[in-house]
Amino acid sequence: MRPTQVLRGGGDVPLGKYGSYIGPWGATGGQKQRGIITYGLSPNRQNPFAGAGHDAIFNTFRRFRSQVLYIAPPFIAAYYIMDWATERNQYLNSKAGRAEFGEEE
Structure with a gap:
């Protein structure tokens, strides 16, 4: 009867080769995780505007250069x-x- 009382008691009672009670049915407890811990920081949290001014100037120039021959001739003709x-x-x-x-109209 002694092991049954320990299982129903809960808490951090030493049990088995892992040394701790893993919880009631369906609990997600278990052996403590060990190993390499890595941390990450998303790129938009590091420096969200890094190079924004430089990229805006050159990207705008690139887009303008690729579209100017479609836009300029009709505007020049209309002018x-x-x-x-x-x-x-x-x-x-x-x-x-x-x-x-005067007499033609």
Whole structure:
């Protein structure tokens, strides 16, 4: 009857070759873990803005360089067309333009 009383008693009672009571049914206790302990620190906790300014400048330049030929020509064409249309409208509404093209409208 003596081993049964020890098992039901709980606590840190020496038992078996491991030297401690491992707990009731379903407990996750067991032999103490031994070995190498490692610690880690995630990269965003170390220095989250390391090189952010440098990367922002060069990444922005790289992205601009790769997209400029898709964006610039339509904007340049639109600028010259609007400039021509504005000058043409101003000329047609001027005294010289009305005298030249006044009877056509």
